[in-house]
Amino acid sequence: MKKLMWIAGICEEKTRERIVKLAEKYNEDLKLSSRFLIFPLHVSFKRSFYTEDFDSIKSGLKGLMNDQKTIDLGKSHPERVGDMIWICFEKEEEIKMLHRDIDLFLKERYGVMIDPFDEHYKAHMTLFRDDDEGKLDQMFERLDKEWIFDPIRIDTYFIGSKSDENEYFELKG
Secondary structure, eight states: OOEEEEEEEEEOHHHHHHHHHHHHHHHTTTOOOOHHHHSOOEEESSOOEEESOHHHHHHHHHHHHTTOOOEEEESEEEEEETTEEEEEESOOHHHHHHHHHHHHHHHHHHOOOOOHHHHTOOOOEEEEEOSOHHHHHHHHHHHHHHOOOOOEEEEEEEEEEGGGTTEEEEEEO
């Protein structure tokens, strides 16, 4: 049976709580979908993909990710990208290198193809996605005006699987 799989990094808990609190505050009247705020705020390291070899890939990724240290992403800022609002980072080179290493590892060892999303990868955390351009514009203006955060650091790595009821397999924490 095929399972949807992904691998990502989560920023420090204190930072996640501040981001979610600010986003929820500004979303009270806009009522944008808050699904990304409920889902652990994360930076994806690979576009999600389907596999019948979940356990083997999970084990291989654990080995690959074992030596990962905390990654400092530097200062962050909100960015409006199409129908989404993202958090983007001052220093994304480490994430791009890790993303490339994961892509190549999965392709060479398990035959997981590199998706066009991965070819044009930009490290980010998604806050909101909506079809209502006006509401997204308002949210972006609110966040952009008040966005002051210390550098963001990724300190936990995880693998997710949708078919396991969104179960997360923590790799480091």
